Amino acid sequence: MRRPYWALRNLYAPVGVLFGKFFAGLRETDSFGRHIPPAPFSFLPARAAVRSRDPRFLADTPDMARALATADDDGRDVFEHIPCGWKAAQAWAT
8 A cells, every 4th residue: 555655645735635544453543642443444545635734744754744735726637747657657656
């Protein structure tokens, strides 16, 4: 799930959509230190970003935080500049 998660985050953050990743059975805590029930299966959720709050949670990825803070859903096709061939898509992801 790591590569799809990374690609989706980078493609959709500039238009204000966030993706998460949850792994089956993994025990985690929220930002207040409370335990989150483990997911019954692995999944990638998507949600609209909260521009005033979400960039704080992206301290390890400052470029992503900046993209999210200035996000604008202007109707663009986020896949427009992504190549269709596998090798070219891998090169883009690198």
